[in-house]
Amino acid sequence: MKTFRKKDGGVIQLINKEKMMDWPVELPLIYIEYIRSERIESYGDAQKEVTKYLNSVLKDVAVPRLIEVLEGKNDEEIINALDRIENIANQNLDMARPIKPYLEDLIGKKNKDIKEKANNILELFRKEERRKELNKRRKKMKEKEDLFMQGKISAEEYADARKKYIEFRDNR
């Protein structure tokens, strides 16, 4: 076990990342997510060290193991891995982010299922990006509205900005 000490004398033990090498391919990601969402708050001053360790698990175990499968030639394994990645992405998209470039490569595959599943996950990223962009534009629009109310920009300038914002918002 990997041991972390708290200043109050408490101790936290997490399984060694070497042991995760034998786990089902999606489990290291699920584990990282579990510790981050359910446990880390109780770790007090050891949180920083644990976060560092979890990042190293992500980098050294979780992502390479998934990539190994996605780059392999066994279509059935790839489909299973994609199913698991989709589940994870639906719960927390950031967990699946390091795998995104490999999903883009899969779009070129001949197997229809692989293409479709990879596309479904990529669609989650697209939606996420669009949501972020929309938030950004909404904020800018609010600023324009304030400026217009204060008489600092013209009605034409405001109308033009409003038109562009609505076009983007409604163009799904």
Add this chain to the structure above:
Amino acid sequence: MSKNSEKKKWDLKATKEIMNKMLQEEDKKEEVDLPEDTIQIDNLAKRKALDRLYSLTDELIERIYKTGKPVIELPSRSNSNIIWDEKSDLLLLGKQIQQKQFHSLTSVVDFTRLMRVMEIINELLIKDMHATKREIFYTDVKLFNDQKNSDKSIEDVSTMLYTTRNSTHVVASARGSCVGRLRIRDKNDIINLEGLGSGGWSISPMLDNIEIIESDAEFILVVEKDAAMMRLAEARFWRDYPCIILTAQGVGNVAVRMFLKRLRTQLKLPVFSLVDSDPYGHYIHSVYMRGSKRLSYESPFLATPDIKLLGVLTRDLDRYNVPEDCRLPMTKRDIKRTKELLEEDYVKKNKEWKKDLELALKYKKKAEIQALSTHGFEFLAEKYLPEKLTTGDWI
């Protein structure tokens, strides 16, 4: 204890001291180095267990071809072949060999039962399934006649293969439970042992599917009785005092002992036992500590030699003012058992343990853990255990 009194927070100083020492230990392998005059048993993965089963069968077939008289040799599990190894503090199996011959009226049934159990184990391993001893008995009731016979054959096959019973996928039925500051993995599921209510997690006999993945416990407490476990679970004892609590409701079965051993080895935490103050309680502690005679061939995988006897000690009865009417008179059987325990080498070597058993013989009194409730239901969780864990009052 007064209900209105403010709950005192003990610092568990003595427990933290040994925890810190233990956490600095090098990683240990689960097996121990055994003396030369004892047999070596291995914990095997499925493929290796099958390999051993097949080579044993090949050997047997060869003997039939060559001599026409099949004989099976296996380490004897009689009392005379059980050795207490002082260095590892374990009960182990010596190198005496016994033979089971097909061409003998006395052992032909035994031999047939052995072959049947080997056949069942082969099936379990190939299908990657587990079965309890009871289920195995029901696979061929006519042949086994009584579960004692199938149980004996199961243990014989394990010793013939020089492996643990769990490696043959024959498991004990689930009996123990565990709660506290522990997270485990059962195949693809993460189980939080703090979030399962007072009943806790039923310790799975299929321990090959279980992996410890996270813990912030500082010690492990093994409790003899379900009632005491319930008391501690209801008080959420582990929230105030970070620990993992286990019970087997009596003598620890294979799954509980193996799980405890794994917790101890992997988490490197101190282990304490809380048993009744009577010879049976002391015996239960000794089984966790050095294994049972019956399963001595598996001791290196089941025993936790550095488990501490936290209580209830005979000396605690006076120290914690357990009233006379809560103490029970020892029966003749209790006295005989206490005397037998005092004859055991491992008790003779432990002066404090010996002294406590002698005190029990002097008083001729025993007491249950529940006798501590005479001071209130909170006494066990709020005073007795934390005080002992703070002062280091254990054997």
